[in-house]
Amino acid sequence: MAQKKLSIRIDGQLISAEEGQTILQAAKANGKYIPTLCALDGLTPVGACRVCLVEVSGVDRLFPACTTPIQEGMSVTTNSPRLTRYRRMSVELLLVERNHTCAVCVSNGHCELQSMATALGVNTVGFAYNYPKLSVDMSHPRFVLDHNRCILCTRCVRVCAELEGAHVWDVTSRGIHARIVSELNEKWGQATSCTNCGKCVQACPTGALAEKGWAVEEMVKKIGTVTSLVHRRGVQV
């Protein structure tokens, strides 16, 4: 059955989109760019990073484009000084929360958080740095989990549960104490449900999940291997 068509405006332009689509999907289908970090094609959107915030006219608060479904007559603004301010703030808060030492990171130069900061013109951070003491899990024979670089985007959780079907990863605790854990907080190397497929590593936007054996700047993620798999399987989200 054909999807019902809805008429919305994105940045003033009249667009016909399918009912059930999110603002982000409708924008993408019409060549409109909205910056994102936690979103990944084919995975359930969660609205974790707050980088894709947009304005909806008539409503004062901002909406994450990745999780907000479109409605008939909706008018969306994807870019404004206010949005840039809030998007920068989101990235700055991610940068202060943990230890993103780009200069010595395996993902330096190939990191989505780093390039988002650049794209948004973040050249300093207005909040006090947290510098928490965080662990690094080296127990897996092929991969590393470095909590210092994790932004809790949960791409690893979703790609493992939804694409690989193993659901090794989850999030434990709340707020500043939240951490990615494998199985019931086991060491990754002891996680018997892990198939060693590496999808979580390729989907991770930062250096939080990486292959072993790479030095600074050497970990280039093959995110296409994950998204192409989505398209091959025809996963509808």
Added chain:
Amino acid sequence: MKKVKVATAWLDGCSGCHMSLLDMDAAIISLGRKIDIVYGPLVDAQEFPEDVDVTLVEGAISSQDDLSRIQKMRQRTKILISLGDCAVNGNVPAMRNSIPVSKLLQRVYVDGSEERKLIPTDRVPALLKQARPLREFVKVDFWLPGCPPPAKAILGLITDLLEGRKPEPTQPVKFG
């Protein structure tokens, strides 16, 4: 024309930002016609002068000495710039921040040392509890991240200031 007084400072950093500053090739000669470097590791001056126009600071604030120096520089400078990641966000020097200072010194100078197992106290400034970015201690006017920031970006920033413009990056600036 009166030359613009520029100072540079090397706090808790590796001097890589100063290397990058020197890496601007022939441009440094024409720049030298417009500016006087009045203080910093590249010149001899012992005391930070009274009326500096622009100060480029490399490194995080990591010791008691860094702290008193940055406060004096701020008082005596019109425009203060955080040069490079250490000055902007702490970067590598801040990697010690979750380790208590006493444990850190013990590990490096006693446990990690083959001979003369002694924590230095004489003529070395006391470490602060953490290495932190400049802006947490003094007002900073502009930031140029990078490890190090590219020479062209440093040149662009200084040129903008010399020509009375608000510095706008000519190329994307990035951490790391």
